Amino acid sequence: MDQLFAPSGDQWQQVSPKLITVRYISLAITLGVVVPVLAVGLWFLWGGWSIVVAAAVGLVGAGWGVWLIPRIWRAWGYAERQDDLLVTHGVMFRKLTVVPYGRMQFVDVDSGPLDRKFGLATVQLHTASPATDAKIPGLPADEAARLRDRLSALGEAKAAGL
Amino acid sequence: MSTQSPVPGTGTPEHFRRLHPLTPLLRGWGYFAAVVVIIGQNALREPAPIGYYLAGGAAFVVLASLAGAVSWWFTRYGFDGDALRIDSGVLMRRSRRVRMDRLQAVDVNRPLVGRLLGVAELRMEVAGGGKSEAPLKYLSVDDAVRLRAELLARAAGIDAQTPEAPERRIHETPLQMLVWSTILSAGFVSGMLFVLALVVALVLVPSQARFGLMSAMLPGLLATGYALWTQLGQNFGFTLAHSPDGYRIRKGLLDTVHQTVPPGRVQGVLIRQPLLWRIKGWAEVHVDVAGYAGNNSSDSTTTTSTLLPVAPHDEAMAIARQVLEADPADVELRPTPRRARWLRPIQQPRLAYGADDRIVVVRDGRLTRRLTVVPHAKTQSVRVTQGPLQRRLRLASAHVDTTPGPVNAIIRHRPPDEAFRFVEEQTERARLARKQDVREQWMAQHAPRVPLGDTDGDAP
Numbered sequence: 001m002d003q004l005f006a007p008s009g010d011q012w013q014q015v016s017p018k019l020i021t022v023r024y025i026s027l028a029i030t031l032g033v034v035v036p037v038l039a040v041g042l043w044f045l046w047g048g049w050s051i052v053v054a055a056a057v058g059l060v061g062a063g064w065g066v067w068l069i070p071r072i073w074r075a076w077g078y079a080e081r082q083d084d085l086l087v088t089h090g091v092m093f094r095k096l097t098v099v100p101y102g103r104m105q106f107v108d109v110d111s112g113p114l115d116r117k118f119g120l121a122t123v124q125l126h127t128a129s130p131a132t133d134a135k136i137p138g139l140p141a142d143e144a145a146r147l148r149d150r151l152s153a154l155g156e157a158k159a160a161g162l
Numbered sequence: 163m164s165t166q167s168p169v170p171g172t173g174t175p176e177h178f179r180r181l182h183p184l185t186p187l188l189r190g191w192g193y194f195a196a197v198v199v200i201i202g203q204n205a206l207r208e209p210a211p212i213g214y215y216l217a218g219g220a221a222f223v224v225l226a227s228l229a230g231a232v233s234w235w236f237t238r239y240g241f242d243g244d245a246l247r248i249d250s251g252v253l254m255r256r257s258r259r260v261r262m263d264r265l266q267a268v269d270v271n272r273p274l275v276g277r278l279l280g281v282a283e284l285r286m287e288v289a290g291g292g293k294s295e296a297p298l299k300y301l302s303v304d305d306a307v308r309l310r311a312e313l314l315a316r317a318a319g320i321d322a323q324t325p326e327a328p329e330r331r332i333h334e335t336p337l338q339m340l341v342w343s344t345i346l347s348a349g350f351v352s353g354m355l356f357v358l359a360l361v362v363a364l365v366l367v368p369s370q371a372r373f374g375l376m377s378a379m380l381p382g383l384l385a386t387g388y389a390l391w392t393q394l395g396q397n398f399g400f401t402l403a404h405s406p407d408g409y410r411i412r413k414g415l416l417d418t419v420h421q422t423v424p425p426g427r428v429q430g431v432l433i434r435q436p437l438l439w440r441i442k443g444w445a446e447v448h449v450d451v452a453g454y455a456g457n458n459s460s461d462s463t464t465t466t467s468t469l470l471p472v473a474p475h476d477e478a479m480a481i482a483r484q485v486l487e488a489d490p491a492d493v494e495l496r497p498t499p500r501r502a503r504w505l506r507p508i509q510q511p512r513l514a515y516g517a518d519d520r521i522v523v524v525r526d527g528r529l530t531r532r533l534t535v536v537p538h539a540k541t542q543s544v545r546v547t548q549g550p551l552q553r554r555l556r557l558a559s560a561h562v563d564t565t566p567g568p569v570n571a572i573i574r575h576r577p578p579d580e581a582f583r584f585v586e587e588q589t590e591r592a593r594l595a596r597k598q599d600v601r602e603q604w605m606a607q608h609a610p611r612v613p614l615g616d617t618d619g620d621a622p
Contacts, residue, residue, distance in 0.1 A: 005548075
């Protein structure tokens with residue numbers, strides 16, 4: 001993690017490495033749909049060349065994914081401090097969000113079919129501002145449950161009016 | 163509450179009241195007009211005996227009135243504990259509770275038709291998302307005013323029978339200034355340029371094409387004219403007053419609006435100076451109030467969140483100072499490094515921010531000057547972002563997130579270590595400020611709190 005976006009001295013935690021696998025699989029599914037559609041679609045325009053173009057698109061997409069997905073995973077991090085939650089993510093566009101527990105309106109826990117297969121879940125913290133960007137994907141299910149309970153308990157204890 | 167239900171199956175307490183009896187008529191007349199149009203069109207297309215259409219229309223009117231009347235009969239509101247409860251629906255009963263300690267603003271709106279019939283719509287804004295706003299439409303004007311006073315008294319934590327607090331008028335917008343501010347707005351100037359271009363085009367094109375050109379341009383002209391007219395009509399007779407209940411805003415020519423924003427509900431302030439207004443030295447002031455931006459009704463966010471539509475800059479600053487209880491002009495502003503020019507070539511000299519122990523001030527905008535102020539106590543979350551170009555230039559932006567609305571405090575293009583220091587400091591300042599913020603029940607320390615069980619007025 002970037003030194004600037006993850007100030008030392010805080011207990012930074014990484015998300016589960018299974019997130020990489022999940023992202024690889026969803027990329028494979030996307031490419032598995034896009035490449036044949038592209039090949040068939042362009043067939044009427046360019047004939048045999050369409051296969052080449054579609055394969056090239058598939059290769060570029062796969063290469064880009066293989067290069068980027070582990071980096072995106074490495075960039076995710078969160079730290080629970082005494083009064084606030086820190087979340088950092090992003091490779092090209094780096095982001096660090098600080099959310100005071102007292103500002104929390106509600107916590108969302110999401111888990112899609114692919115996530116569930118790998119025992120992962122996404123925890124998102126909502127404040128009264130839609131700009132608050134406190135979403136942590138790829139948490140192991142029990143860690144997600146622990147975080148949800150801890151955040152709701154802290155949110156209630158430190159709640160402040162708007 | 164179920165023990166005293168007057169009708170089996172519904173839990174609505176006896177003392178709950180109904181809306182104004184004209185409600186079905188006011189809500190339904192739009193549908194009625196649509197039906198008249200549809201029937202009229204059909205009648206023109208395939209002529210049939212006139213009685214046939216009259217019968218169809220009458221049947222619709224009877225059915226619609228019946229449905230409206232039933233819906234009106236089953237909609238009742240009243241205080242239930244420390245919340246206002248609105249029960250509605252016939253088959254699907256719906257009961258909505260508006261918690262008084264979460265009340266952010268109360269508006270009494272009177273559309274033109276409502277003014278003719280002496281009724282008003284009462285709107286309560288509660289924090290927390292899009293569909294939470296709870297309109298009571300329609301009430302008689304007396305009821306609406308009385309209910310507003312009661313809502314504010316309960317929200318303040320004082321006796322519900324307290325009459326409406328006295329107010330002190332702090333600003334009135336003269337009509338002349340409002341007209342000039344509209345003329346000097348970007349919309350009007352571009353509209354005039356458009357008309358000019360149209361006239362030139364009309365002279366130049368051959369005479370056969372003139373009619374076509376005119377008819378093609380007409381909708382655009384009408385839309386511009388309408389937009390300007392609403393801008394003027396909405397803010398007509400704008401008055402801002404201060405009272406212990408908070409700020410009161412009255413405005414409107416045909417449809418009148420009366421907004422009340424209790425103390426401590428303003429989440430942020432934006433002072434804006436469009437280019438042409440600088441000739442006159444005028445400015446406008448907008449505020450963020452939680453709930454206002456969630457409105458997806460006809461009025462947009464900018465109209466409901468206007469604190470001052472136009473005023474001399476000094477006066478705008480004075481009012482901003484009063485609302486914020488801090489002086490943005492006193493805060494020392496720090497400019498961005500010159501290398502930010504690569505990303506904001508025009509704005510760079512204006513980009514600056516500063517903070518004192520109460521507020522964060524962000525200055526930006528070269529043509530339209532903007533000064534954004536957010537009190538520390540209203541900070542929702544703090545963020546730092548850095549894009550690839552910013553990384554190359556060793557810059558980062560800090561954001562102070564507030565509730566949705568026109569105020570967005572983004573501190574653009576600072577050296578990264580400064581941005582991170584700001585985030586750390588802002589988090590700490592916000593934490594300290596939250597402890598001393600205005601209480602939700604802002605009058606409760608002055609008056610004894612009403613006992614919880616006895617607030618709905620039906621206790622023995």
